[in-house]
Amino acid sequence: MSTLDNKVIIVTGGAAGIGGGITSELVKRGASVIAVDVNEEAGKNIEAKNPGKVFFLKGDVSQEAVAQEAVEKAVSKFGKLTGLVNNAHVSRQKPLLELKEDDWAISFGTGFNATLNFMKAAYKELKQSKGSIVNFGSGAALQGSRFQASYAAAKEAIRGLSRVAATEWAVDNIRVNVVCPLAFTEGVEKWKEQFPEDYKHVVEQIPLGRFGDPQTDVAPIVAFLLSEDSKYMTGQTLMADGGDIKLR
Numbered sequence: 001m002s003t004l005d006n007k008v009i010i011v012t013g014g015a016a017g018i019g020g021g022i023t024s025e026l027v028k029r030g031a032s033v034i035a036v037d038v039n040e041e042a043g044k045n046i047e048a049k050n051p052g053k054v055f056f057l058k059g060d061v062s063q064e065a066v067a068q069e070a071v072e073k074a075v076s077k078f079g080k081l082t083g084l085v086n087n088a089h090v091s092r093q094k095p096l097l098e099l100k101e102d103d104w105a106i107s108f109g110t111g112f113n114a115t116l117n118f119m120k121a122a123y124k125e126l127k128q129s130k131g132s133i134v135n136f137g138s139g140a141a142l143q144g145s146r147f148q149a150s151y152a153a154a155k156e157a158i159r160g161l162s163r164v165a166a167t168e169w170a171v172d173n174i175r176v177n178v179v180c181p182l183a184f185t186e187g188v189e190k191w192k193e194q195f196p197e198d199y200k201h202v203v204e205q206i207p208l209g210r211f212g213d214p215q216t217d218v219a220p221i222v223a224f225l226l227s228e229d230s231k232y233m234t235g236q237t238l239m240a241d242g243g244d245i246k247l248r
């Protein structure tokens with residue numbers, strides 16, 4: 001028996017990048033996945049690679065109706081919902097004073113609002129299944145990295161929300177934890193091209209000496225939080241970052 005047999009999990013941004021690695025690993029461990037993503041090509045690919053185990057829902061997570069639709073698909077396709085991974089988050093890196101309303105809106109819309117809306121939409125089903133929520137934070141937010149104001153603010157809002165939900169929803173047997181990953185994805189590749197010095201600096205600081213792999217390094221930590229193995233853990237932030245940041 002695999003650790004995620006009979007689990008049904010929504011993964012936002014679940015077609016590519018870290019989310020794609022998470023979708024693939026959760027399926028490998030026995031789960032069925034609703035992968036919500038704007039990238040249709042990647043979504044169809046991951047669905048085709050995992051017949052009957054991945055349902056691709058094309059949708060923008062910043063639209064509230066998409067959250068409801070994802071929960072409905074989980075129930076209609078797989079009969080229930082046991083887990084939610086709020087992974088998608090888009091932001092623009094600029095000096096603080098150059099960030100415009102639209103920049104703040106995209107980070108809070110795809111990051112904080114989407115996380116909140118998916119949590120609210122999933123609540124009823126997760127209460128029934130004694131489910132688990134994994135939200136995504138970031139080392140850049142914990143450290144206050146330059147040019148990351150709109151991103152860092154949304155990420156720390158997500159952590160605050162997660163801690164409160166962990167406390168409030170514990171009586172409902174819903175657990176809420178946060179993962180801060182560090183993994184080499186297309187997004188990181190673009191950032192590396194834009195800010196090569198920052199990239200070099202980050203790699204030099206990682207005790208394990210490299211960026212993680214989405215599926216083999218980050219996804220197993222997410223899988224642990226979605227499994228019964230973490231049933232006595234809620235409200236925590238886990239660093240999946242090669243030892244870069246040691247939270248106390």
Ligand SMILES: NC(=O)c1ccc[n+]([C@@H]2O[C@H](COP(=O)([O-])OP(=O)(O)OC[C@H]3O[C@@H](n4cnc5c(N)ncnc54)[C@H](O)[C@@H]3O)[C@@H](O)[C@H]2O)c1
Pocket residue numbers: 012013014015016017018019036037038039042059060061062086087088089090110136137138139140180181182183184185186187188
């Ligand atoms: N990559 C890292 O090292 C790193 C570091 C810290 C935190 N994170 C966090 O991890 C998560 C995943 O990061 P990533 O690097 O894989 O991101 P990414 O940008 O590479 O891709 C994420 C996926 O989300 C999808 N997506 C983008 N906008 C969407 C929207 N509005 N609705 C639905 N899907 C959408 C993309 O199509 C893609 O498939 C994010 O929350 C990010 O902030 C990543």
